[in-house]
Amino acid sequence: MRMVAKRCRAGSNSDVHDNNDEEHDHALAMARGDSGATGCGMDAAEPSIHDSTATATSATDAAAAVSMQQQLHENGSEESKFDRKCRRLAELIRGSQHLVAFTGAGISTSVGIPDYRGEHGIRTKHSVGKKKRRTADSPDAAAGAIVVPDFHQLVPSTTHMALFELHRMGFLKHVVSQNVDNLHRKSGLPASALTEVHGNATHARCETCEKVYTHDFPWTGLCDDPACKSTQRPMEQRLRGRTRHGNGRLKRHVIGFDEPLDDIDHAIDECEAADVALVLGTSLRVEPFSEMAGEYAGSLVIVNLQPTTAKLDKRAETTGVRLYEKCDVVLERTMQYLLGDDYVIPQWSGSHPTSVFIPEHEDKNLVNVLAGRVLP
Template identity: 35%
Template sequence: MADTAIKTSEEKKEYFDTEEELEEKIDKLATWILSSEHFISFTGAGISTACGIPDFRSGMDTVLPTGPGCWELAANKKKKKPVKPKKGASVSMHKAYPSKTHMAFVSMIESGLMKFLISQNVDGLHRKSGVPAEKISELHGNTNLEKCKDCGKQYLRDFRVRNAKKAKAHKTGRLCDDPSCRGPLRDSIINFGENLPEEDLNNAFNHAECADICLSMGSSLRVTPAADIPLRVAENGGKLVIVNLQRTPLDEHAALNIHAKCDDVIERLMEKLTIEIPKWKINRFVEVCCKDKKVTVSGRDEQHNYYSLFPKVEMKNGRDLKSLKTSIKEPHNFPLTEHSPSELKIKLYFQGHYGEKPLILTFDREESDTKLFKIVFDPFVGEWEPAESLF
């Protein structure tokens, strides 16, 4: 950690392009992206400061509303110079909303312009924003993702999975759901001195080899081997574009260095690309399966992989109150009897990070033995949209 920390006042200094410089640079960037064949992006903590999550290396006099980076605060505390964070500027990761930059990346991937995304961030906001799992390498892990040590199966959770006290201890105490495995689950966070996940790292470098342009946003580009990925693009003759308030060790390799806040750059860029930045909504999926005289309710992600979403599920499978069943263990299973009606009422409860209210689904087991529902929550109005049955 000490080797990548910034120490001098010059390294901590923030720079800002003039309006004319910014306009000219973003024009050039938009032209390059539109003519690219393999455009990738690389992100760091700077894209999440707009979400209320402090970064690592911002100095004491930063313009960012989240205030100094956590390493700067730690250094000042050690010097007995504590600084109080700005009131209301910071939020916990699990309650943070994806920024305009996060949502712009979703649109660029959906449009086909951006081929792949590489991130150093552990906050999970890229996945939460809607970036498909197969389109991203999260090099330093995801605070909501745990993996089975034995079979490699991944479990995305709607809560922070890491609970180890020691930096290099990763067991979460949960076990793989696969009855033929039951291996110990480990959080996916990579600490300094630990190896990056091989598959994610290989995917990132493979895309870097193909890339004709790499847009690096909000990264100090000081942590390797992650920082070697955008460097590889430049070394192969591709265009490296760096968006960061501070200068970076790779500035001399860049075709463009843009000094401005990430969201300010992305707003102008998307306007020039004529691509809309979508409003963030929470898209989730629920699978209801009726088999072997039981109903199983489980969460799914955008790619319909298992996603731990519900701390509690209730199901009413009869007319009287005694027929109300409650499950707090995932996946949520409910027994059926000969008296159970064909139409079942299922009430879903959520972690409530964004004020999600319980939601009731209707499942008719005579229509189908399995249904996948898409449920959408608008956190800006605090309401669920009508559930959609996908099959």
């Protein structure tokens, strides 16, 4: 927030007021016959209206020129500050032995998926008019107002593609993601280099045996694994079953905030080995994700428009880089410092998956997980 205030300082009302004060003092000195104000040596001579107007206009032009130079200087300082931080990030990436990235909803907002706390996030929109409608920020209100995106048509963002390139070149070792949109896998990042702590909304999971289907989903919407005890029941009975228990029903593989996480031991091992942690598009308010990102690596980099915790923001400023900017913009500039000014992050040119699991009834908790929602 301090950076934003500094950008606005050059064009603030206080600077205009200062310029007006200088013109007023100059005109007052002229009226008193102060030779120091005119610089012309006319001690007792009363200036003409034409001379006063010319002098005042000259003073105004000079003040405007000074103000413009000051504004350009400050804008240039901000731009160079951004560049310096991107260059520093590139240096950390180049010098890292084990770089691990942590991603949240903020890296997918540019492709149409809402976040939770951002300017156009779920919570932000439903906080408007909260005094008039107390339930506006409730989980049901937030979930019911957001349309679940068509995962089949989503395209990886610039940040997704930059991370894929960093992994392909050997810089990035692992990605730990809160997102369930499948865009990391769609970008080309192999499953072995990715931990999706909240699951994947394009995959399906059996409610009985918890088997995960990534493709070839059964047309019945029920688990067909012979090892699942639900398959011991007649199919007709399973289809007509009024309760979900024991029917082997498939649902989106999305882990809610009130559900236990999948096995994340491999992700923890990667975090413990990391010397640089690159946090992108998350406020780090969900555990154990925040602990994994903030506690292990020696150098911490955070790129997020909103603050995280005071402790983690300070640690990033001290050990690495803290940038309050959009992830796509930062990664574009950083990759140029890393690979050359002519480097352009490739756009996604792959093919959409042949099938995406679509449940019969959508879970209200999905959009909250999708947006990285933090329960109170």
